[in-house]
Amino acid sequence: MDPLPRIERCLQDALASACAEGPPRLAGAMRHAVFPGGARIRPRLCIAVAMACGDDAPRAAEAMAVAIELLHCASLVHDDLPCFDNADERRGQAAVHRAYGERLAVLAGDALIVLAFEALARGAAAAPARLVPLLATLTRAVGAPHGIAAGQALECEPRVLLSDYQRAKTGALFVAATVGGAESAGADPAPWRALGDRLGEAYQVADDIRDVLGDRAMLGKPSGRDAELGRPSAAEALGLDGAIRHFDDLIERALASIPTCRGAEQFRALLEHEAERLLPAELTSLAA
Amino acid sequence: MDPLPRIERCLQDALASACAEGPPRLAGAMRHAVFPGGARIRPRLCIAVAMACGDDAPRAAEAMAVAIELLHCASLVHDDLPCFDNADERRGQAAVHRAYGERLAVLAGDALIVLAFEALARGAAAAPARLVPLLATLTRAVGAPHGIAAGQALECEPRVLLSDYQRAKTGALFVAATVGGAESAGADPAPWRALGDRLGEAYQVADDIRDVLGDRAMLGKPSGRDAELGRPSAAEALGLDGAIRHFDDLIERALASIPTCRGAEQFRALLEHEAERLLPAELTSLAA
Numbered sequence: 001m002d003p004l005p006r007i008e009r010c011l012q013d014a015l016a017s018a019c020a021e022g023p024p025r026l027a028g029a030m031r032h033a034v035f036p037g038g039a040r041i042r043p044r045l046c047i048a049v050a051m052a053c054g055d056d057a058p059r060a061a062e063a064m065a066v067a068i069e070l071l072h073c074a075s076l077v078h079d080d081l082p083c084f085d086n087a088d089e090r091r092g093q094a095a096v097h098r099a100y101g102e103r104l105a106v107l108a109g110d111a112l113i114v115l116a117f118e119a120l121a122r123g124a125a126a127a128p129a130r131l132v133p134l135l136a137t138l139t140r141a142v143g144a145p146h147g148i149a150a151g152q153a154l155e156c157e158p159r160v161l162l163s164d165y166q167r168a169k170t171g172a173l174f175v176a177a178t179v180g181g182a183e184s185a186g187a188d189p190a191p192w193r194a195l196g197d198r199l200g201e202a203y204q205v206a207d208d209i210r211d212v213l214g215d216r217a218m219l220g221k222p223s224g225r226d227a228e229l230g231r232p233s234a235a236e237a238l239g240l241d242g243a244i245r246h247f248d249d250l251i252e253r254a255l256a257s258i259p260t261c262r263g264a265e266q267f268r269a270l271l272e273h274e275a276e277r278l279l280p281a282e283l284t285s286l287a288a
Numbered sequence: 289m290d291p292l293p294r295i296e297r298c299l300q301d302a303l304a305s306a307c308a309e310g311p312p313r314l315a316g317a318m319r320h321a322v323f324p325g326g327a328r329i330r331p332r333l334c335i336a337v338a339m340a341c342g343d344d345a346p347r348a349a350e351a352m353a354v355a356i357e358l359l360h361c362a363s364l365v366h367d368d369l370p371c372f373d374n375a376d377e378r379r380g381q382a383a384v385h386r387a388y389g390e391r392l393a394v395l396a397g398d399a400l401i402v403l404a405f406e407a408l409a410r411g412a413a414a415a416p417a418r419l420v421p422l423l424a425t426l427t428r429a430v431g432a433p434h435g436i437a438a439g440q441a442l443e444c445e446p447r448v449l450l451s452d453y454q455r456a457k458t459g460a461l462f463v464a465a466t467v468g469g470a471e472s473a474g475a476d477p478a479p480w481r482a483l484g485d486r487l488g489e490a491y492q493v494a495d496d497i498r499d500v501l502g503d504r505a506m507l508g509k510p511s512g513r514d515a516e517l518g519r520p521s522a523a524e525a526l527g528l529d530g531a532i533r534h535f536d537d538l539i540e541r542a543l544a545s546i547p548t549c550r551g552a553e554q555f556r557a558l559l560e561h562e563a564e565r566l567l568p569a570e571l572t573s574l575a576a
Contacts, residue, residue: 022433022456026441030432078398083390102371106394107441110366110401114431117405121423128416135409143402144318145310153314153395168310 003047003065007040010062011069014119018111029100029108030115033073038091041274042177043069045199048270049181049192052263057130061184063123064134067116068177071138074112075148077105084152085229113142124184133183141176148172155231162232166204167197174200191259198257199271202250206278208234209243213283244284251275291335291353295328298354302407306399317388317396318403321361326379329562330465331357333487336558337469337480340551345418349472351411352422355404356465359426362400363436365393372440373517401430412472421471429464436460443519450520454492455485462488479547486545487559490538494566496521497531501571532572539563 011034019027043065050061080087080095082102087095097105120138124131142148151169154160178196182189212235214223226233234243255271258264299322307315331353338349368375368383370390375383385393408426412419430436439457442448466484470477500523502511514521522531543559546552 018432020433022438023441023445025444026432026438074398078394081394083394101444104441104444106366106369106371107437107444109398110362110430111432111435111437111441113398113401114427114435114437117423118427118431121420121427125420128420131419132409132413132416135405139402139406139409142398143406144306144314144399145308147399147402149395149399149402150310150314153311153392153399156313156389156392156395157311 003044003051004040006062007043007047007065007069008037010066010119011035011037014066014070014115018115018118025100025104026107026111029096029104030111032093032099033077033096033108033112034070036091036093037069037073039277040069041203042072042173045174045196046177046181046184048263048267049178050185052261052267053182053185053187054262055185057124057127057184057186060124060127060130060134061181063120064138064180064184065177066123067120067138068141068173068180070112070116070119071142071148072173074109074116075142075152077109077112079152081105084155085225087225127184127186130183130186133189134180137176137180137183137189141172146172160232162234162237163201165232166201166234170204170207171197171200174203194257195254195259198250198254202247202254202275203278205234205243205247205250208236209240209247209279210283211235212240244279247279291332291339292328294350295331295335295353295357296325298350298407299323299325299357302354302358302403306403306406313388313392314395314399317384317392318399320381320387321365321384321396321400322358324379324381325357327565328357329491330360330461333462333484334465334469334472336551336555337466338473340549340555341470341473341475342550343473345412345415345472345474348412348415348418348422349469351408352426352468352472353465354411355408355426356429356461356468358400358404358407359430359436360461362397362404363430363440365397365400367440369393372443373513375513415472415474418471418474421477422468425464425468425471425477429460434460448520450522450525451489453520454489454522458492458495459485459488462491482545483542483547486538486542490535490542490563491566493522493531493535493538496523497528497535497567498571499523500528532567535567 015031015034046065046068047061055061076090077096079085080090081097088098089095096108124134144150146168148169151165154165175193175196178192179189182192211223211226238246258267303319303322334353334356335349343349364378365384367373368378369385376386377383384396412422432438434456436457439453442453463481463484466480467477470480499511499514526534543556546555
């Protein structure tokens with residue numbers, strides 16, 4: 001069963017509670033940051049792992065998925081600010097700071113970070129013993145020293161290892177999705193960590209490749225930005241062919257790391273579908 | 289017993305875990321935002337209420353106090369950004385965005401918000417039944433629709449009630465301090481809410497008055513900024529004399545709302561001392 005409608009409904013519920021009252025323009029900026037969504041790959045991954053692990057506390061799994069997506073959206077809003085990427089567009093519409101101004105973009109990002117923790121606490125209230133590890137997983141993925149904020153901050157350091165940058169800026173939240181999916185279902189998260197790590201890296205490599213090949217329709221944002229902004233990029237480090245081979249290798253290793261579980265076959269099919277979506281064959285043929 | 293050394297030690301521990309590894313400049317910006325501190329009035333209030341309520345889970349009370357102070361520091365870092373107050377100084381030193389640049393100021397604020405939830409989850413792990421209400425109290429105080437981010441966002445709305453603005457931007461975190469102090473000690477938080485509300489408003493009114501009277505040494509930042517930025521201010525709305533009378537009245541009502549408890553007398557003395565610190569008699573005599 002496709003978990004996307006379930007995810008969208010839970011995101012709508014979370015935003016409704018935060019936006020029903022209070023400053024209308026802040027509410028507008030928060031909604032603009034979350035809807036319409038992208039592929040929602042992180043929350044879908046979280047729910048898919050929870051289902052593969054039995055999904056015995058569906059509200060906790062949904063809350064973790066929602067928290068992860070809200071944190072992802074918050075990071076995009078702040079990444080797009082003039083002092084970082086100064087992006088005009090995101091997901092095919094005006095970036096939040098273009099639509100609502102810089103001040104509300106800063107505040108919408110802040111409020112979405114807070115809302116993520118609120119949604120998790122509320123959804124996992126019925127399973128409080130799982131709340132503590134879920135919170136630890138989530139904070140590790142987004143804060144310092146190894147989460148999204150740290151990854152973004154590496155852009156301000158003089159020398160950076162590409163792998164450190166990608167692992168913190170992108171990989172950490174994918175790991176939170178697989179580990180958190182297992183934790184929300186009361187399963188041992190350890191076997192799911194490598195899968196999140198490899199998928200996160202594959203996702204980032206695919207993004208770097210698409211940035212060069214310029215599939216604007218798929219990106220929903222202008223291409224060629226990495227080189228323009230001097231950002232670390234796999235396409236730049238490995239060359240385009242090397243980056244595509246690296247992507248294929250990461251997907252192979254991700255498939256090989258799916259833990260033995262009832263839903264393994266379904267999970268495998270999902271990953272193969274996702275890999276083709278991330279880097280369509282017709283796109284990579286352009287590189288040949 | 290003065291809780292300040294206990295608070296400083298806990299803040300140091302929280303920062304140490306976030307800053308030991310990872311990007312050094314982000315770690316520097318985070319430390320710069322938290323040390324040296326101001327009066328630490330919110331965490332002191334939280335610990336004082338917890339002690340008045342028996343303080344039977346001191347680690348939970350400390351964690352709530354630390355979380356509140358980290359969120360306060362994060363809000364100051366983002367408030368000082370060029371798109372908001374464009375402040376040069378804070379707590380007598382360069383504002384974070386002046387010392388580390390705008391990008392690291394945005395990220396340090398984000399990472400401090402995340403660290404607040406991490407510290408709370410870790411400190412309250414031994415009392416997980418208290419973690420759920422503590423998280424709800426904390427998120428309500430800082431997010432949308434009624435917390436700090438919402439209060440700051442009211443500056444972007446065409447018409448604002450001064451009381452709404454102050455309650456969200458300042459009052460909410462004072463309420464979290466009193467309510468959270470009680471919750472961390474397993475006590476009923478309801479009787480402590482009015483106290484936090486009144487103290488928060490008194491604190492904001494005192495800040496508005498000092499902004500006019502120009503006690504730069506105490507503010508640790510330039511004065512006259514409210515009028516310059518067209519921000520809602522009690523001194524502007526009520527006149528200087530009216531604002532001072534309002535402050536005195538709020539402190540009287542705060543004192544009257546101290547719940548019956550073993551530590552009531554001690555708590556009363558603490559509040560009277562704090563009121564004099566917030567608005568010294570020698571300063572208000574200047575207004576006569």
